[in-house]
Each structure stands twice: as C-alpha cells, then as structure tokens.
Amino acid sequence: xxQGTLAAVADVAxxxxxxxxxxxxxxxxxxxxxxxxxxxxxxxxxRSIFLMGVPVSGKNIFPSNIAGLPxxxxxxxxxxxxxxxxxxxxxxxxxxxxxxxxxxxxVLPGGAVISEESLNLSGLRQDIAFYPVPFSxxxxxxxxxxxxxxxxxxxxxxxxxxxxxxxGHDEVVTAIRTQFKSKAxxxxxxxxxxxxxxxxxxxxxxxxxxxxxxxxxxxxGKVIIDGNSAAALGAMFAGCTVVTWYPITPSSSLxxxxxxxxxxxxxxxxxxxxxxxxxxxxxxxxALGMVVGAGWAGARAxxxxxxxxxxxxSEFAGLAYFTEIPxxxxxxxxxxxxxxxxxxxxxxxxxxxxxxxxxDTKHIVLFPASVEECFDFAGxxxxxxxxxxxxVLVLSDLDLGMNNWMANPFKFPEKPLDRGKVLxxxxxxxxxxxxxxxxxxxxxxxxxxxxxxxxxxxAYFTRGSGHNEKAAYSERPEDYxxxxxxxxxKHETAKLxxxxxxANINPRAKIGIIAYGTTDWAVVESRDQLREEDxxxxxxxxxxxxxxxxxxxDFVNRHDRVYVVEQNRxxxxxxxxKLEVGGQCERVRKVLHYTGYPIDARTIxxxxxxxxxxQKGGI
Amino acid sequence: MSxxxxxxxxxxxxxFGLPMSQYKGLDSTLCAGCGHDGITSQIxxxxxxxxxxxxRVAKFSGIGCSSxxxxxxxxxxxxxxxxHGRMPAVAxxxxxxxxxxxxxxxxxxxxxxxxxxGQFVHLLRRNIPLIYIIENNGVYGLTKGQFSAxxxxxxxxxxxxxxxxxxxxxxxxxxxxxxxxxARSFAGDPKQLxxxxxxxxxxxxxxxxxxxxxxxxxNNHEGSTKSFKYAKEHExxxxxxxxxxxxxEIRADYPEGAVKEVELHDGSHIRLRKLDRDYDxxxxxxxxxxxxxxxDLGELLTGxxxxxxxxxxxxxxxxxxxxxxxxxxxxxxxxxxxxxxEIMKEFA
Numbered sequence: 001x002x003q004g005t006l007a008a009v010a011d012v013a014x015x016x017x018x019x020x021x022x023x024x025x026x027x028x029x030x031x032x033x034x035x036x037x038x039x040x041x042x043x044x045x046x047r048s049i050f051l052m053g054v055p056v057s058g059k060n061i062f063p064s065n066i067a068g069l070p071x072x073x074x075x076x077x078x079x080x081x082x083x084x085x086x087x088x089x090x091x092x093x094x095x096x097x098x099x100x101x102x103x104x105x106x107v108l109p110g111g112a113v114i115s116e117e118s119l120n121l122s123g124l125r126q127d128i129a130f131y132p133v134p135f136s137x138x139x140x141x142x143x144x145x146x147x148x149x150x151x152x153x154x155x156x157x158x159x160x161x162x163x164x165x166x167x168g169h170d171e172v173v174t175a176i177r178t179q180f181k182s183k184a185x186x187x188x189x190x191x192x193x194x195x196x197x198x199x200x201x202x203x204x205x206x207x208x209x210x211x212x213x214x215x216x217x218x219x220x221g222k223v224i225i226d227g228n229s230a231a232a233l234g235a236m237f238a239g240c241t242v243v244t245w246y247p248i249t250p251s252s253s254l255x256x257x258x259x260x261x262x263x264x265x266x267x268x269x270x271x272x273x274x275x276x277x278x279x280x281x282x283x284x285x286x287a288l289g290m291v292v293g294a295g296w297a298g299a300r301a302x303x304x305x306x307x308x309x310x311x312x313x314s315e316f317a318g319l320a321y322f323t324e325i326p327x328x329x330x331x332x333x334x335x336x337x338x339x340x341x342x343x344x345x346x347x348x349x350x351x352x353x354x355x356x357x358x359x360d361t362k363h364i365v366l367f368p369a370s371v372e373e374c375f376d377f378a379g380x381x382x383x384x385x386x387x388x389x390x391x392v393l394v395l396s397d398l399d400l401g402m403n404n405w406m407a408n409p410f411k412f413p414e415k416p417l418d419r420g421k422v423l424x425x426x427x428x429x430x431x432x433x434x435x436x437x438x439x440x441x442x443x444x445x446x447x448x449x450x451x452x453x454x455x456x457x458x459a460y461f462t463r464g465s466g467h468n469e470k471a472a473y474s475e476r477p478e479d480y481x482x483x484x485x486x487x488x489x490k491h492e493t494a495k496l497x498x499x500x501x502x503a504n505i506n507p508r509a510k511i512g513i514i515a516y517g518t519t520d521w522a523v524v525e526s527r528d529q530l531r532e533e534d535x536x537x538x539x540x541x542x543x544x545x546x547x548x549x550x551x552x553x554d555f556v557n558r559h560d561r562v563y564v565v566e567q568n569r570x571x572x573x574x575x576x577x578k579l580e581v582g583g584q585c586e587r588v589r590k591v592l593h594y595t596g597y598p599i600d601a602r603t604i605x606x607x608x609x610x611x612x613x614x615q616k617g618g619i
Numbered sequence: 620m621s622x623x624x625x626x627x628x629x630x631x632x633x634x635f636g637l638p639m640s641q642y643k644g645l646d647s648t649l650c651a652g653c654g655h656d657g658i659t660s661q662i663x664x665x666x667x668x669x670x671x672x673x674x675r676v677a678k679f680s681g682i683g684c685s686s687x688x689x690x691x692x693x694x695x696x697x698x699x700x701x702x703h704g705r706m707p708a709v710a711x712x713x714x715x716x717x718x719x720x721x722x723x724x725x726x727x728x729x730x731x732x733x734x735x736x737g738q739f740v741h742l743l744r745r746n747i748p749l750i751y752i753i754e755n756n757g758v759y760g761l762t763k764g765q766f767s768a769x770x771x772x773x774x775x776x777x778x779x780x781x782x783x784x785x786x787x788x789x790x791x792x793x794x795x796x797x798x799x800x801x802a803r804s805f806a807g808d809p810k811q812l813x814x815x816x817x818x819x820x821x822x823x824x825x826x827x828x829x830x831x832x833x834x835x836x837x838n839n840h841e842g843s844t845k846s847f848k849y850a851k852e853h854e855x856x857x858x859x860x861x862x863x864x865x866x867x868e869i870r871a872d873y874p875e876g877a878v879k880e881v882e883l884h885d886g887s888h889i890r891l892r893k894l895d896r897d898y899d900x901x902x903x904x905x906x907x908x909x910x911x912x913x914x915d916l917g918e919l920l921t922g923x924x925x926x927x928x929x930x931x932x933x934x935x936x937x938x939x940x941x942x943x944x945x946x947x948x949x950x951x952x953x954x955x956x957x958x959x960x961e962i963m964k965e966f967a
C-alpha cells in the first residue's frame with residue numbers, strides 16, 4: 001500500500017470519544033457467487049446509503065458466466081462525492097467459499113470482514129475485524145422454499161452491514177421497495193430477511209471497525225441509473241424510430257431497455273400502433289445495414305454493440321460515410337481483442353471507431369462520461385448524424401453502461417430535433433431540382449431527398465461506387481478527388497458542431513491532464529490527491545468528441561507536460577493528440593490503465609506524481 | 620385525356636398517364652444479350668402496365684452484374700446499390716422507415732446464395748414487404764466467371780472446371796422459411812415473367828422471384844445448366860399465368876376447372892391456367908415435392924410455385940403506425956415533460 005493511501009485515510013478519520021471513526025468515506029466489497037441473486041441485495045445496500053444522503057457508487061465486477069463463478073460488487077461511500085472506483089477494500093462481505101481467502105487478504109489493515117461463520121475464517125488475519133455470521137442457518141428462517149432461501153440469504157448480509165454501519169431501517173426498506181417495484185410479497189420477504197440480519201448483528205456482534213454511515217444531504221433530488229438505460233431514454237426522447245441490435249455484452253441492456261420504455265411511451269394513443277421499430281438482427285452486419293437503410297429512407301435509426309460488433313460493422317460504416325447516410329452506433333466498449341474479457345471495461349475502440357472501415361474514412365465520435373451525457377449525447381448523436389449525413393459513433397464503456405451511477409435527473413431536451421438538409425417536394429418545386437452531392441453552402445454538407453418524395457426530380461441513385469456531384473456513376477479522377485475533399489471539408493465543419501471539451505484551466509498549473517469518458521471520475525479525484533498530497537497543480541481538459549476542436553491544441557500548447565489518461569494499452573487518444581499538436585508532441589505523455597477494472601484515482605496519482613518526480617530529478 | 624385500349628394495341632400511357640419511357644432508366648452497361656437485360660425489360664413493362672407511381676418505388680441491390688440493373692429501370696425512383704450480399708438488411712431498414720414505399724430488390728445468385736445467404740434467409744423469415752428478384756446465372760460475372768452456390772452439380776466453366784458441390788435451391792429454401800410468394804421463371808420467357816412481377820407488386824410480404832438469367836459471357840456454353848439453350852430445352856411450366864389488376868373487372872372467360880384464381884392482397888388476381896399437371900401453389904408439401912422431383916430430373920420447373928395470402932408481413936408484425944416512421948412529426952416521437960418526470964421518479 002502506498003503512503004498516499006494512508007494519508008487519505010487519515011484525512012477523513014475523526015477522533016471521537018477515543019475511538020477512531022471513518023465516516024462516509026470507505027468502500028465495501030461484496031464477494032458472492034454469480035447467479036445467486038446477490039445483485040438485488042447489492043443494489044439495495046447501495047441505494048440505502050444513497051437514501052442516507054451520502055454520495056455513493058457501485059461497480060459490478062462480474063465474470064463471463066451465468067452461474068457458479070465468483071463475482072464482486074464494490075460499493076463506495078464518499079462524502080466528498082468521488083464516484084470513481086476505489087481499488088482498496090475497507091469492508092469485505094464474503095459469502096463465497098471459493099474466493100473468501102483471497103478476498104480477506106485484499107482488505108486494508110484496520111478493515112473488517114463479514115463472512116459465513118462455518119467457514120472459520122476469523123484466524124486468517126490479526127489486523128482486521130471479523131464478523132462471522134451463520135448465513136446458511138439464518139436463511140432457513142427466511143422462507144420454507146429452498147430456492148427463495150438462497151436469494152434471501154443475500155438480504156441477511158444487507159441487514160448485518162446496515163446495522164454495523166448505522167444505515168437507517170427506513171432507508172433500507174425504501175430501497176427494497178424501489179428494487180422490487182413495490183411488489184408487496186417480495187418486499188415483505190426481503191424486509192424480513194434484512195431484519196434477521198439486523199437482529200443478529202444487534203444481539204451477537206460487537207462493533208470493532210471504524211466505518212460509519214451518517215446522514216448527509218448530498219443526494220437529495222438525485223437519481224441512480226446505469227448508462228445504458230440513460231442512453232435508451234435519451235434516444236427515446238430524441239425521436240429515434242428504428243432500432244436494430246444483436247445481443248452482445250455489455251450493450252444488450254441498452255436495446256432491451258429501449259424495448260421496455262418505447263413499448264410504454266411510444267405507442268400512438270389514438271391507434272394503439274407503434275411509432276418505432278425495434279428489430280433483433282441476425283448479426284451486427286445486418287444491424288448496421290438496417291440502420292443505414294432506415295437512415296437513407298429518413299428515419300432516426302441506431303444500433304448498439306461492443307468491440308466485436310464494431311469490427312463486423314466496418315464495411316457498412318464505410319458505405320454510410322461515402323454515400324452520406326445518417327447512422328448512429330453506440331459502442332459500449334469492453335476488453336478486446338476478440339472475445340477478450342467480455343464482462344470487463346476498457347476504452348480500447350477509440351482508433352478503430354474513428355477510422356472504422358477501409359479507404360479514407362474518419363467519423364464523428366462522441367465520448368459520454370456520465371449518465372447525464374449518455375442521455376444528452378443520444379440526442380446529439382442523431383442531430384449530428386442527420387446534420388452531417390454520416391455515421392456517428394458514441395463510445396461508452398461497460399463501467400458507464402452497466403454500472404449504477406448517482407446523477408442529476410435528466411433535463412428534458414428542449415432543443416428541436418435537427419433533421420438536417422432534407423429537401424421536400426415544395427423545395428424541389430421552388431428550386432427546380434437538386435444535385436445530391438453538390439456543396440451548395442460551402443460547408444461540405446450536400447442536400448438530400450427521401451425516397452417517397454412525390455416529385456419527379458426527387459430521385460437519385462445511391463451507390464458505394466464512385467459518383468459525381470449528380471450521384472451518377474463515375475470513375476473519373478477529378479470526381480473522386482472532389483468528393484473525398486468535400487468529405488474532408490464536411491469533417492472540418494463538424495468541429496463547430498460536436499460537443500466542446502470541458503476545460504478546467506488552473507493558471508498556476510504547469511502540467512495538464514487530458515481524459516475522456518469514464519476516466520473522468522478518477523481524474524477528478526486524482527487531481528485533488530495530486531494537489532493535496534504532492535502539491536502538484538493541474539489543469540484538465542475532458543475531451544468529449546472527435547474530431548478535436550482547436551481547444552486540444554491550445555491546451556497542450558499552454559502546458560509544459562500533458563498527461564493523456566485512458567483505459568487502453570497503447571494510449572489511442574494520446575496518439576491522436578500527438579498527431580493534432582504535431583511539433584509539440586514531446587509534451588504529450590501517456591497514463592494508461594488496462595486491467596479490465598475501471599480506472600481508479602490512486603493509479604493515476606501514483607503515475608503522474610512518479611513521472612513528475614523523475615522530471616524534477618532530471619532523469 | 621383518355622386512351623381507348625384494344626386487346627391488341629397496348630395503351631401508350633398507363634393509369635397514371637405515364638408512358639413506358641418513364642419506367643426506363645439509364646442504358647445498360649452489361650454484355651450484349653445478357654439475361655439480366657431481358658429481366659430489366661420485363662420489370663419496366665410490368666411496372667408500366669400495372670401502373671405504379673415511380674416516386675413510390677424504392678430500388679435496392681447488392682453487388683454484382685445483377686445489382687447494377689436498378690440503375691436501368693424506373694429512373695425517377697430512389698435506388699440504393701449497397702454492399703455485397705447485404706441488400707436484405709438495407710431494404711429491411713428502408714421498408715421499416717417508410718412502409719408506404721414499394722420496394723424492389725435485385726440480386727444475383729452469388730449476392731444471394733453465397734455471400735448473402737445469411738441476410739437472405741432472415742429477410743424471408745421476417746416476410747419483409749419486398750419484391751426480391753434473383754437474376755440467377757450460377758456464376759460470378761463481374762469477377763470473371765467463378766461458380767456461385769446455385770451452380771448445378773456437374774456444370775462446367777469455360778476453363779473446364781467442374782462444380783461438384785450441390786446447389787442451393789433458393790425457391791425450396793424460401794418455401795421452407797415461410798416466404799409467402801415464391802416463383803421461378805426464365806429471362807427468356809417474358810410471357811410468364813411479366814404477370815409474375817405484377818403479382819409480386821400486388822402482394823404484401825416478400826415476393827421471391829428466382830429467374831434463370833443466362834450469363835452470355837461466362838456460363839452460356841455446352842455443359843452449362845444455366846444457358847439459354849438448356850433453360851429453353853428443360854423449362855417445365857406448372858401452369859400458364861395471367862394477371863388481372865384490382866382496378867380491372869374480372870371476366871370468367873374460361874371453362875370450369877381449367878383455371879385457378881388467386882386473389883392477392885390489393886384485390887388483384889393471378890390466374891393459373893392448368894397445363895398437363897395438377898399444381899396447387901398453396902399446398903406447401905406438394906410444391907416442395909414437385910420442385911425436388913423436377914430438380915432430380917434436371918427439369919426447370921417455372922411458375923408461381925408457392926403462395927400464402929394469410930401470412931402477416933413484418934410491418935404488421937411490429938404493429939407499425941400507418942404513417943412512415945421516417946417523417947413522423949416531433950410531437951409523435953418525443954414523449955412529453957410528464958413522461959420524463961415519471962420515468963425519473965422510478966430511478967429516484
């Protein structure tokens with residue numbers, strides 16, 4: 001363990017009546033068996049802390065498996081509002097015999113363990129507190145049905161933890177109601193199980209650890225939601241009409257959530273008919289093919305996938321780019337290549353997404369960092385795709401997409417939908433015709449018509465082969481070059497429309513940090529650590545889209561060194577930053593994390609402070 | 620302006636007042652005598668005679684010689700020449716986006732049965748409303764004469780290579796997968812092809828037409844089973860086909876039992892005049908049995924091989940609203956403030 005960690009712990013420790021207390025600033029790791037129903041219990045525990053008004057985050061570290069393998073859920077309470085993963089474990093709840101020993105060895109000195117009594121683990125370490133609980137025996141009292149007992153056993157540890165940490169009973173009951181959508185029988189059974197845990201802890205356990213949850217007011221009015229649900233809702237409120245998908249972790253829940261909400265909110269009240277089509281495609285090739293066909297015909301169409309799907313979509317991505325058809329693809333990144341670690345997170349698709357397909361292609365790519373941005377960017381992606389008549393990729397990741405995040409409720413998108421340059425019958429009558437690929441406005445963006453437009457001059461022929469401004473087949477060198485140059489011009493125009501980076505310039509800082517997506521949460525915390533522990537002031541630029549806006553170059557130019565922090569092996573965005581700044585590329589350094597687990601602040605802090613020490617030492 | 624039509628002199632314009640030239644496209648760039656050009660002519664004729672507004676038509680294709688042909692008919696309709704073997708997905712998306720379009724896809728045997736077999740079978744399963752024409756010559760033309768997956772066992776390329784792999788029969792596959800309109804024809808038989816295309820226009824759901832269309836450059840020689848000569852010698856009509864559009868009166872000018880009338884979705888009729896065998900296109904097991912038997916004998920069985928007027932198309936399966944999804948106004952596709960507030964409460 002590093003010195004920095006000790007300092008951070010000491011910082012929040014309070015002396016009270018001679019006993020050290022650590023209030024609202026610790027992490028709980030729950031180790032269970034995959035498929036045992038612990039997810040509900042973990043969500044209830046997380047939400048209970050949230051309802052206590054304490055900022056909280058939850059990370060599910062799960063295996064690629066339906067049932068039987070070890071799985072972990074990390075809940076972090078942070079009074080300072082840090083939502084990134086904390087890799088250190090303070091309180092461990094382990095009811096998986098297979099992983100229990102390793103789980104216990106990972107607990108920080110001074111930490112605590114709640115474990116199954118019959119496993120006799122209390123002698124493993126002397127520097128942590130043990131709370132053995134006979135979960136299996138207690139579970140017998142939860143229900144006469146063995147199947148239910150197995151599920152309810154998880155709620156017993158919620159009760160034990162709630163009692164030991166001081167989480168209010170009302171908060172736990174409310175969390176259970178939310179979890180089980182107020183289904184009375186399920187709520188009663190679960191509350192009963194929680195009460196068994198509370199009762200056991202109250203009568204049989206003596207508090208020996210410093211961790212406490214105390215009421216705060218930092219979560220009032222907030223929501224807890226995962227990024228995939230946020231994206232699904234964003235798309236629904238953005239007027240998405242055609243959705244195609246092929247199941248792949250971690251993106252499946254995005255489209256499944258769409259099915260749920262579209263079926264409720266997007267049925268025409270008068271006719272009972274659907275204002276959307278959601279289709280499970282036969283593969284990812286077909287999924288993007290359908291999106292391209294629908295986009296061509298004028299629909300707001302999207303698909304969601306992950307890395308392997310992106311690879312399969314490569315050919316259609318080039319077609320959409322070259323024929324200038326709006327399409328939106330959400331890539332919920334996971335660890336690749338190949339099947340990789342399909343249930344773990346990464347930011348490894350930046351370059352493949354940006355340049356997806358063969359020939360000269362480059363796409364608009366968006367990087368949401370929060371669930372709020374998942375909601376907002378779902379709409380922005382459609383606006384950009386239709387405005388620029390092109391493919392837009394939105395790069396989320398497993399951490400953002402599948403984990404629960406505390407957030408502000410989403411704001412209703414008041415901005416009208418931007419349907420782009422579409423000529424209607426009336427326009428054609430006024431103009432007397434049009435040329436599909438002519439740059440009339442000088443912004444690189446041509447005009448299009450939709451099939452079905454009842455005007456003899458509306459028609460044009462879309463082809464992936466060479467074409468001139470009139471959409472006629474052409475292999476003439478000047479026609480091809482004109483087209484490619486205009487597409488490049490269009491990409492330049494996109495810089496004025498994509499979401500701008502969020503800049504946090506510290507005038508005293510000599511060094512800067514660039515990050516994107518979920519890495520943001522760890523960077524925000526790391527900047528505090530760097531300042532408080534090492535006296536290193538930093539500026540921060542959170543990039544939200546490709547192509548880069550001029551802000552990126554300006555940011556690099558005004559700092560001696562810029563650390564690009566990301567979750568892949570080769571520093572993919574870092575390479576793009578180097579290309580962008582050309583001669584200044586010596587200033588660009590890479591801070592990389594690629595373990596499959598979400599990046600944490602401590603990792604960044606150690607790397608940057610280490611690099612800065614080397615810099616000072618003149619090495 | 621009205622034109623008085625007599626049976627022998629076809630009208631100069633159709634019911635929309637459009638001349639046949641409005642249903643033509645660019646000049647073909649295929650080889651002189653190509654079977655595909657014959658099919659293009661029959662598509663032009665069928666759409667003209669039936670009377671379809673060009674702006675309502677959406678043309679689709681994949682890649683290959685056949686896939687070039689949508690540029691050669693109905694020039695005033697939108698067309699999309701997509702990527703190899705992936706026309707079904709593009710057409711599916713477009714038809715979902717705008718259900719009022721009349722979709723016609725043209726593909727080849729390689730584009731459909733080799734690289735595109737995956738998308739092809741799923742299009743059939745879904746019963747996407749689309750006229751799907753396979754211009755089947757058993758060979759890759761644009762890459763200069765390689766076998767496709769519909770080449771018959773024993774058929775020989777010009778360079779002497781013999782195909783030993785069994786062919787995929789797209790009609791059998793389509794019938795098995797529940798395609799609701801399955802026909803086979805021959806590019807050299809316009810009398811049969813035109814009413815089959817008109818029937819496909821009137822049908823709701825996927826209408827598959829597998830049309831033998833000889834490749835004069837790479838697969839029209841002795842030893843080819845997809846040549847003009849072979850098809851002419853081996854074609855066996857299951858019935859003689861006539862078409863009566865919904866807007867014309869049906870006249871019963873045939874003896875009892877000699878003709879089967881099939882009513883199509885839009886009220887048009889297909890008339891199947893009995894030839895020397897009993898063939899009921901609504902009898903799935905019988906259809907499959909007869910096609911297989913003909914295949915074994917090396918016969919080319921043509922006509923409306925299967926028809927199912929009851930099957931829902933994918934648009935109805937998804938219960939889509941009547942107006943095109945593509946152009947629904949914002950207030951129909953963006954739920955209101957209350958909806959978002961209600962949803963946010965679920966997550967509070």
